[in-house]
Amino acid sequence: MTTLIETFAALSDPTRLDVIERLMAEGELPAGALVENTQMSAPAMSRHLKVLRHAGLVEQRVAGTSRLYSVRPEALKAIADWTMDHRTFWEAGMARLDAHLALEEGEGE
Amino acid sequence: MTTLIETFAALSDPTRLDVIERLMAEGELPAGALVENTQMSAPAMSRHLKVLRHAGLVEQRVAGTSRLYSVRPEALKAIADWTMDHRTFWEAGMARLDAHLALEEGEGE
DNA sequence: ACCATTATTAACATAAGTGTTAATTAACGA
DNA sequence: TCGTTAATTAACACTTATGTTAATAATGGT
Numbered sequence: 001m002t003t004l005i006e007t008f009a010a011l012s013d014p015t016r017l018d019v020i021e022r023l024m025a026e027g028e029l030p031a032g033a034l035v036e037n038t039q040m041s042a043p044a045m046s047r048h049l050k051v052l053r054h055a056g057l058v059e060q061r062v063a064g065t066s067r068l069y070s071v072r073p074e075a076l077k078a079i080a081d082w083t084m085d086h087r088t089f090w091e092a093g094m095a096r097l098d099a100h101l102a103l104e105e106g107e108g109e
Numbered sequence: 110m111t112t113l114i115e116t117f118a119a120l121s122d123p124t125r126l127d128v129i130e131r132l133m134a135e136g137e138l139p140a141g142a143l144v145e146n147t148q149m150s151a152p153a154m155s156r157h158l159k160v161l162r163h164a165g166l167v168e169q170r171v172a173g174t175s176r177l178y179s180v181r182p183e184a185l186k187a188i189a190d191w192t193m194d195h196r197t198f199w200e201a202g203m204a205r206l207d208a209h210l211a212l213e214e215g216e217g218e
Numbered sequence: 219a220c221c222a223t224t225a226t227t228a229a230c231a232t233a234a235g236t237g238t239t240a241a242t243t244a245a246c247g248a
Numbered sequence: 249t250c251g252t253t254a255a256t257t258a259a260c261a262c263t264t265a266t267g268t269t270a271a272t273a274a275t276g277g278t
Contacts, residue, residue, distance in 0.1 A: 093182025
């Protein structure tokens with residue numbers, strides 16, 4: 001099992017977050033397609049993909065000379081689960097904030 | 110506004126993720142209390158708290174010589190919002206996985 | 219004023235992350 | 249088998265992150 005920390009670390013880089021969002025939007029893509037939209041060399045992207053793979057965020061499928069990458073839904077769900085585990089905390093907090101802001105608004109603050 | 114990338118980066122360290130979870134569970138705590146449970150020096154923790162603060166994950170309240178830290182619910186909600194923005198993606202993916210696993214089970218795979 | 223307490227900033231050492239170019243590996247078609 | 253295409257690994261440079269101890273700042277009690 002990959003930890004939540006690894007997952008967050010994997011997503012803490014702009015290139016990698018882009019890759020994830022692109023793969024979610026467009027589906028499975030070869031490494032080459034992921035390099036094209038960036039200013040980055042292929043080796044650099046290759047290593048970012050390795051980080052994502054080790055963190056369990058993407059999986060690789062070999063097809064001829066191409067490596068096709070896709071997002072593993074479990075990884076996304078793990079983050080969703082974590083936020084939901086703490087939902088009562090932040091929902092309560094947001095409600096308090098909303099109430100506070102509404103009060104300030106009413107007072108002409 | 111702090112970006113999602115900063116948020117993920119802030120949570121990608123074990124010490125910092127612990128701090129966040131502890132603050133959510135126990136509520137506002139002084140820096141000193143957060144150091145006690147760790148093997149870490151106070152200055153190191155102080156800097157972790159600074160990272161969390163700059164990422165908008167916690168806020169600091171001054172009370173005498175103490176600095177009381179608490180989690181900002183907005184930050185947590187930002188992550189929840191992001192996962193929910195992509196919910197259709199990973200829910201569909203999980204459903205596909207479940208179906209696949211059920212099939213394998215039925216086939217005695 | 220002085221001292222103790224709480225916490226941060228400064229200065230430094232070391233480890234980890236990220237990019238580059240060059241070299242290597244693997245699949246495919248002529 | 250030879251050359252082309254797709255991608256990764258190797259070797260290197262440089263920046264960023266993280267920990268330590270020592271020094272500084274600020275509050276509160278006597």
